[in-house]
Amino acid sequence: MNESHDLPSASLTTGLVEIFTGDGKGKTSAALGVALRALGYGLRVSIIYFMKGGFPSSEQKVLSQLPNVNLSRxxxxxxxxxxxxxxxxxxxxxxxxxxxxxxxxxxxxxxxILDEVNVATAWGLLSTDDVIQLIKDKPKKVELILTGRYADDKLIELADVVTEMKEIKHPYKKGLLSREGIDY
Amino acid sequence: MNESHDLPSASLTTGLVEIFTGDGKGKTSAALGVALRALGYGLRVSIIYFMKGGFPSSEQKVLSQLPNVNLSRxxxxxxxxxxxxxxxxxxxxxxxxxxxxxxxxxxxxxxxILDEVNVATAWGLLSTDDVIQLIKDKPKKVELILTGRYADDKLIELADVVTEMKEIKHPYKKGLLSREGIDY
Incomplete structure (x- = not known):
């Protein structure tokens, strides 16, 4: 972490459990946006990628230059x-x-941020019960953000905020491929 | 803009028109996440807030420290x-x-990024036709991201990518207020 930046310092009174799920775009992006806002407010952010950790990640290049944020892939x-x-x-x-x-x-x-943890659970890489236990054990002040399609009903039940990103229109259907720097 | 950071340089071949709309959380956050990723890839980003420009914005504090990004509120x-x-x-x-x-x-x-432009249009602050004309006039390589509830059907028709953020569960209904650093 680079400590040379001039950011405020703050903490949360109540950390919630948020889920971004659904088949549309913007789940990981929304989590990254919350991370950016949290950093600006003076919070400290950890982003943990559950899958595709070896895949190129444009956001890493910016986040690695900022203080108070750590990425683990x-x-x-x-x-x-x-x-x-x-x-x-x-x-x-x-x-x-x-x-x-x-x-x-x-x-x-x-x-x-637990990036793609919903997919990891849906595909049996993890047991849902282990994720539930982790949520139950979390300190009150820590905010957890879970992303990925196929969020388990039990996780939705447990979460405080759940948003479904619903695909209304998608360019891949028109033959346009996913673009580095925008989509990943 | 601060030019001391070590970021790559890139450009887009095709810039699309993306819309994040719906009643759920994560519309502006998703746009900010795309901005972060774009910056990491070496793209240059302009974020223009159509409403609430005087409202505190935690993200501004981080983005103002990064190169290649400009905010206008x-x-x-x-x-x-x-x-x-x-x-x-x-x-x-x-x-x-x-x-x-x-x-x-x-x-x-x-x-x-045209933050909250959909609301500005829905509430008659702008004419939809003016937004449509702007989209039609945009250079091919420029990506436009429109956020906000109530996206006009004509804008949805024109866009390449449309995602509806659908509220499944929202903490405000439990009496929890919007929290600085997370929600704005």
Whole structure:
């Protein structure tokens, strides 16, 4: 972390559990936007990627230059085939969950983002019960943000804020590919 | 703009028109997340607020420390009463639209965010036709991102990517207020 920036310092009174799910765009983007706002307010943010940790990430290049934010990336380079999950994928997702627990209990972070944890759970890389236990154990002041399609009903039940990103129109259907710097 | 950061340089081949709308959370946040990613990829970003430009904005404190991004804020401190729109509100929204046109045609920006433009249009601060004309006139390489509830059907028709943020669960209904640093 770079400490040379001039940002305020603050903390949350009540940290909620937020979920961004659905088939539309903007789930990880929304979590990153909240991270940016939190940093500007003086909160400390930990972003933990549960999948595709080896995939290029444009946001990392900016966030690594900012104070009070830490990124930890787990998982490989590519999308996982949900019908052919490998043991190494499960190990990576479990390591990510351990990293979240460490971040939430360390007292070092006010906002912890669990990127793509919903997909990791839906595809059986993690048990939903382990994620539920982590949420129940979290310190009151820590905000958790869970992203990814297929959010489990039990997680939705437990969360305070749930937003479904619903695809109304998508350019990939017109043959346009995902674009680096915008979509990932 | 601070030029001391070490970010790559890039440009878009095709800039699309994206809309984040709906009653759920994460519309402005998603646009800010795309901005962050774009900056990390080396794109230049202009963020223009159509309303509530006088309202505190935590994200501004971080973004003002980054290179390649400019924020312009229009409108007053408070929410506008849609049944009692004042001439000054219209003037501010029109100034914002002018700023967008300048940003898109200047060649200085790859991504231009029109924050809350959908609401400004829905409440009659701007004519939808003026926004449509701006979209039609935009250089091909410039990406436009329009946020806010109540996106006009004609804008949805024109856009390439449309995501509806749908409220599944919202803490304000439980009596929790909007929190600085997270929600704004």
């Amino acid at each position: 787990f998982g490989g380079m590519y999308f996982i085939d949900p019908n052919n999950v490998e043991e190494s994928d499960k190990t990576q997702a479990r390591e990510a969950l351990k990293a979240v627990r460490k971040a939430t209990t360390s007292g070092k972070y006010d906002v912890v | 229009f409108g007053g401190m408070y929410f506008i009463d849609p049944n009692n729109v004042e001439e000054s509100d219209k003037t501010q929204a029109r100034e914002a639209l002018k700023a967008v046109r300048k940003a898109t045609t200047s060649g200085k920006y790859d991504v231009v």
